[in-house]
Amino acid sequence: MSSVENCACFNVRRVARVITQFFDAKVRCHGIRPTQTPILGALQAKDGWGMAELSEWLGMERTTLVRNLRPLQRDGLVRANGSGRGGRVELEITQKGRTALAKALPGWRSAQNKVVAILGEERWSAIISDLEQVAVKLKDQ
Amino acid sequence: MSSVENCACFNVRRVARVITQFFDAKVRCHGIRPTQTPILGALQAKDGWGMAELSEWLGMERTTLVRNLRPLQRDGLVRANGSGRGGRVELEITQKGRTALAKALPGWRSAQNKVVAILGEERWSAIISDLEQVAVKLKDQ
């Protein structure tokens, strides 16, 4: 029972790698990476996120988000308004960011559809819901 | 339907982050990381792995495994016998590696039990099995 094959961490990371590579192959040619898509998506849905707030929503270490934003800021897809160190920062997606996201959307949708189709939409929803529950419970501890 | 919240890549990566942090908190104090555990585990179960062979089994890019082995080799937990560039390499776990893995096992088991307990063993097995299927189908494409 307690072997490598059953390890929750290993198994989830393993499938995350494969799925990420699959999504990457579909959106890379549009200039953004699958890991950047949710950041842009969150900013497009609602402006004015703070760093800590957005990192919480993404389930990502705050300091990780700081680094992940760097390439997006450098390329002008995201703007960070605020004094930076010490002061609160307001994040917003730029017009260029919106355009990039829109361009990558067909590729993303194709990947998403193919992944979901493997198990079916219902099964997939159940798994996502269960995994979400795991994440929530683990963050309490 | 096609929003950030439903993205398969985002959701799986998200839960992978949380689970990894949880495992990390349990095994870090024993000197190894949750991402290194499966490598050591695979080598303990069977010696003589080649690079490509092991990376395939781990569902990891071959070049990623090369880098991930570096800290383990540096710390003397894993040995790579072979000419390296060009020639086939035989990987093996050292005695120090076996000891480190054994020391971390209680922490790992604790984390594993707690994660599995959230959904129950049956539910968890079903999810792992389904995700495994997704990984296999995606690698064909």
Added chain:
DNA sequence: CTTCACAATGTGTATATACACACAAAGGCC
């Protein structure tokens, strides 16, 4: 006004991940 704790952010360092590319050995073909 000063100090002090808190809240929000960034940095140092290390590992994890992978695409594009480069390199070397082994074996078949001529």
Added chain:
DNA sequence: GGCCTTTGTGTGTATATACACATTGTGAAG
């Protein structure tokens, strides 16, 4: 023997991730 494909490995570069620590603004207590 000399070429060439195939197989097995490593490197360059870039992003992703996070723990430990540092920094700065703000408001409350004195």
